[in-house]
Amino acid sequence: MIHDHVVVGSGISGAAVARALIENGARVLMLDGGRGGDPDAARVPERDFSSLRAEDPEQHRWFLGDRFEGVPWGPATHTLTPPRAHVIADTERWLPFGGTLARMESLAYGGLGAAWGAGCAAYTPAELRATGLDPVAITPAYEAVAQRIGIAAEPDDLTRYCGNGLTTVQPPLVMDGSIAALRAAYARHRGPLRAVGAHMGKMPMAVLTQSLGDRGATPYTDMDYWADHGHAVYRPWMTVDALRREAGFEYRSGVLVLRFEEAADHVAIHVRPLDAGPDEIVRARRLILGTGALGSARIAMRSLPGIDERPVMTNGYTIAPCLHVRRLGRALERHRTSLGQVEMYLDPRGTGEDVRMVSIFTYRSLLLFKLVKEVPLALAEGLGIFRTLVPALLLVTINHPDRPSPGNRLRRVPDATSPTGDRLESQLSRSETDRAADAACERRILAAMRRLGAPALKHQSMPLGSSVHYAGTLPFGDGTTPGTLGPDGRLAGTRRVFVADGSGFLALPSGGLTFTLMAWAHVLGSRLAARGSDA
């Protein structure tokens, strides 16, 4: 049997491209690791954080994990809460990885999107062009995706940086008291801050504030890191759940796509069952890779000669806890969201180029013990300090843009201990020039925070890759150079293999790529369906 379209991966890109194909009348088989299915998140009681903390004797199961996997020890890194830990299940075994990139990949149902922070930055036309995408095609795709997944947003000072072309939106998330006070401070200092390139507002968020289909509005339980209460936050598995009810869609989980080879009239896809059984070959008229920039590059490197080394990009990432002085002693409201409620963009030259995206979070539902270990004091003292400080604490995360750099590479190397016989090795560093530019921008951002009454307590650059944004491993080109994509997303050296994720991006703006991944996958899926599977 030869399938019309095989989509690999159920995450942000795979779900979006499959949906576009199905909506345009194509038939799709999705091959997926399918780990988890998010059963833990469904078990967390649908109650607000404060009630659950005060009354639920089982809370240790989700807050700490049955094997205490939610109690990290050592310097702060990007970790998942226990109910989200299935997102990275089995990746160490099946997707071995080494080197300097702090990688996160997924074999889960819904991929990394099952733990996504829901920020939906629409790139500006200039950013889209720099990324290698056509603004004329992507801008309406943003709108189409927004209508389907539900976006909360409002026009403000950030619209020109991250709200490009969005008109169908729901009301914005309600701010908690700390964020509202910060916004009020921004309103007071808006002129001088804008003069130095600092702009504040709300990034569009893939969170419902009004019901949409069978999904409900956010209940403001402050449990967003632990559960998907009401399905208010969009997750790709919701799309795949819906697709599985469609006649033209078939879903197969528990498999890893190893490589492909093209025949005269089809692609032979080599597939390995994750649990048991011999390798198999699945045949398709078209293969569409949507496993993320690392995963798609891995499959391409195994399948095509001469591309064992690939470029890679990732957003640099810095965390700065700030003390919102005027909020000292004022506890946060019971009903709030844990997600980012306000962002700042620093436009260093006022040109819209090289902007830095800053997300600002208040802190409560990730619990105090994770903070207490970060201060050089006895734990009892640290607890006393953070219990007082936390309502006034703002976690400021700074994302830097990235562009291709000769030193930033991925290599596929043989590895006899790996079940696939290979692993990816990364070599990444930030150039001195980029570091200096990052540092200068961070100083300006933290100066803006001071002006808003929230000086930084600490300032820590995280390992490269901690943003969990990866791109540019199979960059867009003319479609003939090995290891690149054509403008239509076709992998050079193939006739029937396309890439729906961020592998093709030529630049990585700071705003977070997830919304653009969905828009690009939507465009690609619509175009491929229009061509028919034999074209």
Added chain:
Amino acid sequence: MSSAAATSSPSAPGADDARRIAHGLIGEDPDPFEIERWRRAVALVALPLDRPVDRRLWALARRGGPWMGLVDAGLALLDPWSPVRHRLYLMLAVLEASPSHVARFEARDTPPMAALAALAWHGVRGALRALLGLALVAGIRATTR
């Protein structure tokens, strides 16, 4: 490793250790479920006390009272990711994820001056403990092979 196996080792924690440590951290006793949860956490994920100095410091910390705070404070400066601190940290996590002690972890509305006073109190006490703990831990490290 099972809890039973854990208690068979001289450095494995018992219920009395749990009570002393919990008291040192938040001034409250753990309930039997929390004690068992902590012992299980230590058995499952605590870093091993491989070095003699860790075993000496652990012996001191498990006495509770001021000793625990001093060992913790000294290690926070000299060896923040020490296996001894890890055991204390696991207890802190267990206590926080329990409804019995929520008041010890929850922020409440307080006048700003009271919040500042609380910060100053913990800061001064923390600094004093750090000085004494530094001397204690450094001394033990210097005299332990």
